[in-house]
Amino acid sequence: MATVAFIGLGNMGGPMAANLIKAGMTVTVFDLNPTAVAALTEQGALSAKTACGAAAAADVVITMLPAGKHVRSLYLGDDANKGLLDVVSKQALLIDCSTIDADSARLVGAKAAEKGIEFMDAPVSGGTAGAAAGTLTFICGGSDAAYQQAQIVLTVMGGNIFHAGAVGAGQIAKICNNMLLSVLMVGTSESLQLGLDNGLDPKVLSDIMKVSSGGNWTLEKYNPCPDVMENVPSSKDYQGGFMVDLMVKDLGLSQEAAVASNSSTPMGSLARSLYVNHARQGNGRRDFSSIFEQFSKKK
Amino acid sequence: MATVAFIGLGNMGGPMAANLIKAGMTVTVFDLNPTAVAALTEQGALSAKTACGAAAAADVVITMLPAGKHVRSLYLGDDANKGLLDVVSKQALLIDCSTIDADSARLVGAKAAEKGIEFMDAPVSGGTAGAAAGTLTFICGGSDAAYQQAQIVLTVMGGNIFHAGAVGAGQIAKICNNMLLSVLMVGTSESLQLGLDNGLDPKVLSDIMKVSSGGNWTLEKYNPCPDVMENVPSSKDYQGGFMVDLMVKDLGLSQEAAVASNSSTPMGSLARSLYVNHARQGNGRRDFSSIFEQFSKKK
């Protein structure tokens, strides 16, 4: 059975690591926050004093961090500290599950390749609920060999597992998807409100569009108009779900990628601006379907 | 068996009327173009010298015209000419299948109601292929009674038949759907191109997004990136399908509705501007998925 190091035990990383433990794996964890570490050791994890200490003897190293700079620093080290790449076994598989800029993923991947170590980016979607339930979606970027080898841990933590291409492709595929999702959400919101403003019942209009050429994931699973669907954030005052602040983060990553590759994304960048406005009006911690309120009349 | 008058025998109206004839109905046709009339009389239609002549004795009157002004003029007449409302039987059901502004539909509906006549707007989608095959989608606006009564003819010409609400609701639901469709098409195009610009295979990216939260009708049925799907316009140099000029028309209707109801449609109006630019560059008669070329690199 593989030994796993898990570094970064936040809202997502914590339950992901817990699922590996439940599956019987030997998991050594590290986080700067001792409370987060304690929560895992109570469930049977080993702990280490440093990230490098946790990773040194592992077959698989999994990291879950906030941003590209943390990932670069952890894997590459700096003047004062060694990086993971300096201490792990050549046979180890490194999997970064953070959602970060593709350039950082590619940089770490290139440095790992120089040392003959397999690295894969594997950003997730599915939120804290999916992390706890072990039903996350992983979008992977790395070699075929790495992708195959990773199945042993990813299938424990997730449901859908995709192979998007080489290192960095996981990040790109995720931000392409989430940029498109933001466009679906805004476009669906304004279309439903246009119907409402012209006297249509939003349930009837949703039912028509859902099976017509306007059909999309938000109409199917996540209708933004209150009281059209049950058990979605729009029917619970936009609580829960995927926060506006996280959508703003992902749209920022997609815009950075678009600038770097000289790509045109009129809809995606407009969605980003609307979401930033929405966040600045105090909605950052509400579900991202609350963008519907930008279009609906104030009561 | 109902007797039907069919007025407006263009690319859509001609095959629609032909399907009614094939179903054994007595159909009296009218069009300003004698060639279009002759094509139907050869298939067994009766003809009349005027639209009012065709409609006077019919149980059901179906009209298929280019724009709101034609519909208003035909139904309401003017100083010189009687309108359909002046000549039809009080028991007749009037169905306008044109895609026009909702205000015109509501105006004709109100005038019909004053005379105790049932009127329904029932714009279609599905194109000339759907008209010929009898598989059109109808989105209806009118009373429940009118909607029930209309089934006898609509089921002959179409597959999906929706009841969106009162008179005018058919037009509104159609333009909401088509506005959303344009947003899906542009958003999907720019997302795929962003992936391509960053080294992803568009088939792989499409497969991932199709089953993820970016999933939408264009990824499912009508991928805009060449050679991702077979038998769609993008794989046939954007020939066939739904013309850019028709999307521009529908987006114009959606903007007129948005202005009239004081609604905000940032994505829909941006899509309209991008489609107008695209049409002005000479792409008006190509399929609307050719908007993808606005984002792809010039060879």
Added chain:
Amino acid sequence: MATVAFIGLGNMGGPMAANLIKAGMTVTVFDLNPTAVAALTEQGALSAKTACGAAAAADVVITMLPAGKHVRSLYLGDDANKGLLDVVSKQALLIDCSTIDADSARLVGAKAAEKGIEFMDAPVSGGTAGAAAGTLTFICGGSDAAYQQAQIVLTVMGGNIFHAGAVGAGQIAKICNNMLLSVLMVGTSESLQLGLDNGLDPKVLSDIMKVSSGGNWTLEKYNPCPDVMENVPSSKDYQGGFMVDLMVKDLGLSQEAAVASNSSTPMGSLARSLYVNHARQGNGRRDFSSIFEQFSKKK
């Protein structure tokens, strides 16, 4: 000295008519609101029981109404009522100062021309302050002769008087200008906020851009960032000035024109959506430079 009929005595029309009286002209007024009429007769105006009664004997007829439908109805009449065109002298000059859709202006102009009567559209800008001070800007559409003849009244009510072209051109020029103004205001707001978010002093940044290639009317006269300029709405909690609701109206007219002429206006239509959102959040009666708050951080 010319005799003038003035129809429509609202916030703008009232002070405009008053200036004509002060200049010694014989002015006969009409409005549906008797209080508005009384305010003018106290200043020396004559009054009439109907609009047609006021206009019948006038050398110059000036109208100031809310929307195209009012203008069409007043000038053209309907089944029950005569229109101005039915009663005025062939030598009269008709000047409509309303801000309306160009199609309505062109329709009235064409009907007037059929009867050999000169009609001119002359929408104004400058607000109620300009109306009171007699410093309005008029943008005229009509023949050279009409434009010359109109100087006698326009110079009394206004400062800048432009001749944009034939009938309807006044309306088009005004909505082109106001659409561009909305773009300047939004673009300047987001640029200033981007600077602020990056630590710049908005006064310093405004001073730099004002004399650089970013220079525009809003930086010169109407800075949207609070406390950069004195005596502008942004430094008075966005009170006074040009209301958001009026900008929304003008942007609606520009979008109707763009749809009718199949024109692409990505910036103008985006500005319209942002202003509609802003109005729906309760800002309709604040100055239009308050759009700056869509970009600034919530306190």
Added chain:
Amino acid sequence: MATVAFIGLGNMGGPMAANLIKAGMTVTVFDLNPTAVAALTEQGALSAKTACGAAAAADVVITMLPAGKHVRSLYLGDDANKGLLDVVSKQALLIDCSTIDADSARLVGAKAAEKGIEFMDAPVSGGTAGAAAGTLTFICGGSDAAYQQAQIVLTVMGGNIFHAGAVGAGQIAKICNNMLLSVLMVGTSESLQLGLDNGLDPKVLSDIMKVSSGGNWTLEKYNPCPDVMENVPSSKDYQGGFMVDLMVKDLGLSQEAAVASNSSTPMGSLARSLYVNHARQGNGRRDFSSIFEQFSKKK
């Protein structure tokens, strides 16, 4: 008289250095391209074998490089090479005239400050013509002392010299201005075309808007509609001026800054997408006012 090192002798840097020589200063130059160096030594410059060699003994060091990575590498060095900060005199003033991301400018500024060296970012506008004529605009970010000290060289190379704030503020002010400029250019283009599509003379419309609330730098100096102004790129098939590719670069920098500071820039990001589309259609090396052609009808 100050001794100057000038590093980076491209289309802009070459003529800038030449003007310093003409003013009698002792200028030591460096560029990777020996032809560029030769062009300056013929005019009286000294040359050095390395950038550090040129800078070591200079009172003022001026750099003009393509992007942030070049600036970081030159000033900070790397594992193999020393950077300018390692070799220059503590009394030297370092001025980077490149247009780069503000983060790179701030990083270099912070590292210089650690060593007690004055660093200033001073991006320019005015193009190659302004560089040759010595009429460039400089927008400076740095201490008051640095700004005062820099006058001796900046006044030789430029006309307008602005002090935007601390290190990095020059870059921010420049991208704010250029983002706003792009919005003015697109907004003016679509407004003029909307007028044209409705029968107005673009000269007449430009004259009206120029002195009205739509007034802006592009109407004043750089009208994008052909044949409205003489001696501007739009009247010379959009040759010369400021290239689309350079505007795309600056809009990329503004979007990176907006993402970093979590700012909303709906107009600026839309302008970027439209300019990227325009560049991809083969217009990258034409003047940026050629965006007008995106809105005008195909002949």
